[in-house]
Amino acid sequence: MTERIDRHLKWLGALILAIVAVLAALPYLSSREADATMAALSQVAARERTYEELLGALIDAETGQRGFIVTGDPAFLADYDAGLATVAAKLRTLRAGPTGGDEGAALERIAALTARKMAEMADTIALRRAHGFEAAGRAVADLRGKHDMDSLRALIGQRVAALAARRAALRQRTHATLADNSVLGIIASLVSGAVVFLALFVAARHLRERAEAAAQARVRNQRLEVTAQMLQALDSLTANAELPAILPVFLARLLPGSAGAVYLYRSSRDFLQLAALWGEAADAGAAHDELINPGECWGLRFGGPHLARGADSLRCPHGRHAGPAAAGDAGLEQLCVPMVSQGEVIGLLVVRRPRGAAEIEQTVAVTVAEQLALGISNINLREMLRRQSSVDELTGLYNRRYFDEAVKREVFRAERKGAPFALVMVDLDHFKRMNDMHGHDAGDLALQAAARCLQDGIRRSDLACRYGGEEMALLLVDCDALAATRCAEAIRAAIAALSLEQRSARLPGLTASFGVAAWPDHGATPEDLLKAADRALYASKHAGRDRVTLA
Structure with a gap:
């Protein structure tokens, strides 16, 4: 009888070990799959952005070429030269990435058309220099350059559309992964409960460990889902003026219990201007300036996240109260995270939380700032391309x-x-x-x-x-x-x-x-x-x- 109980306990111990091993592997596998999906999503977004920048550089070069042909002013060739350099760099970047399937052939076709278009622009510029406007005008009038540019727009548009479809598929895959992880979490909880009931103390200890891991996985999955929704919402915006209606909804969920603000550099880059606020009701007495001098933020000066805790911390001057209310500032934690896109600081994420509340998750705030920088830089790029297509650069009038x-x-x-x-x-x-x-x-x-x-x-x-x-x-x-x-x-x-x-x-x-x-x-x-x-x-x-x- 004792031997049979011991044998059952051994089997139960082995079952517990097996269950524990499985439960330990689930969060890792789900997190690994989610990380791989997010990495693929980031790679596709970067490649899509490179195609858009390639088209923008071609348009800039063509604008400079036409300006020089029409006016003969060499100043227009600065845009032309800059556009050519950018085109070459973007083609190298695209060729260095994955080019399987139809993309390889499409990229080679784009490269060939780009080379032909660049040669046509160089020829017309040389004609303008050597023989004047009429000769260059006749060369432009044969429409070869226009046909090449139209073909490039169509090809690049097809690639951008294909990459956008790929991004949508990756988002759907992320949502599916999150749903699967939720189901797995429920099953793991049920199995853990049975093991706890049978194995008493040992199973209870493992249940606590598994419960903590499942909770962390759920929080991580929820955060990934909210982040994906935020990026999707940012992709639908046409101007930064719409940010105040979008960001508070998602930032309050990504950084629960906190309050804060998002600042963006003005076009003159002399000040950062308030773009959005969230959670002010949860952070009584918080003050956020409409404008911030970059020299008044330690995060911007250090070039990285800066967290201030307590009265003895190095606190940023922005956001402080004046007069008696300033005494309450010492009871607030404040985290300033620069928002960087392609090596350029485009804004600042400021997160505040009352003392006594849960600590600010700095790694989460940094990740949120990175995602915001990516989404907002895409909005800026779309806004710039839209303006370039409708406004005359010299006069500021519509074209x-x-x-x-x-x-x-x-x-x-x-x-x-x-x-x-x-x-x-x-x-x-x-x-x-x-x-x-x-x-x-x-x-x-x-x-x-x-x-x-x-x-x-x-x-x-x-x-x-x-x-x-x-x-x-x-x-x-x-x-x-x-x-x-x-x-x-x-x-x-x-x-x-x-x-x-x-x-x-x-x-x-x-x-x-x-x-x-x-x-x-x-x-x-x-x-x-x-x-x-x-x-x-x-x-x-x-x-x-x-x-x-x-x-």
Whole structure:
């Protein structure tokens, strides 16, 4: 009987050991699979970003090439040279990564088209230098470069779409892994309970160990799930202005019991501006400045996370209270984590927690800051590409393509609501003479000054664009012909009143001619309206310039 009990205990001990071994392996395997999935997700995201940066560099190079061909100004070649260097670097990065399946052939096709496009740009630049604008213009007009660029956009777009699909599949795989881990955790808890019931003290000790491991695994899995949801939400944003509605939802779950703020560098990089807050109700008395001087944050100065605990800690000046309330600051823990993307600090994550609460998990905060930096840098990249595709870099006005689309939309709106609108074509008088006599820098200065007059002379609902060369255009919504003529006359007077100086030398006075056309009096379609405004503009030119003519 005793031998049989001993034998049963031995079998039970072996069963306990087997169960313990299995339970010990589950968190490791699930964590390893989750880590592998996240690593693959990061690799796919990086490769997708590299393709987008490759396309952006090609666009920059082509913009520089076209600017040099049109103006002959070597300054445009800086963007061209920088674009070529970036293209080469991004192609090397893509070739160094995995290129199995269809991607290898697609990448080689992209590389071949890129080489041909770069050669075409180099040839047209050489023609412009050697034989002038007409020869380069004829080379550009054969549309070989355009066809190559269209093919590159399509190919890179296909690769980006394929990588985006791969990212979606990896996210689904992450969610599936998390679901499996939850089921495994439930099963492990049930088995552990049975073992505890049978093995008493030994099984109880193992149950406690397994329960702790399961709890840690659940927290880790939940954090991975929330992180994946946050990245997905960030991928859907179009501008940083939407961050205050998104970040508090996820940061309160990733850093429970804490309060804090996210700051982003302004475009001037002189200050960091408050972008989002979370958990203020849980951190009574916390203060967060609207702007932070980078020199006032020890985390930014040290280049890494900085944790302040107690009154004797090295505390950052930002976020402190003034007056008697400052005594409460000593009872707060504050962690400052720089947000770094591609080697550049783009912002700061500030986490605060009252004394006595659970300590701030610094490794979690650092991981959150890394994920935020990745998501926000992608938003910035998309915003920059969107702006480059619709705004003229020299004047800050919208470009012709954006203007043409806006006119079409306004025609549809006017037909639906019966609201009038007007087009105004603007051409700077004797602009070529200014370029020839005072150089292209003076011409650029004149264009920028005229553009400011246009922007200052219209409403926020109106639209100003650089239509081409020294020609500009206005779209005035909810505006009839008479009101548009008055607006054009005011802008004409503002341009005529300009006093321009270049290197302490006064430039000749600047004037402009205007042509006004209104819907539906002068045309029912965008083409008819533009032709009517052009005819009115030519009439202003023929009548002596520096005047406004209604079609």
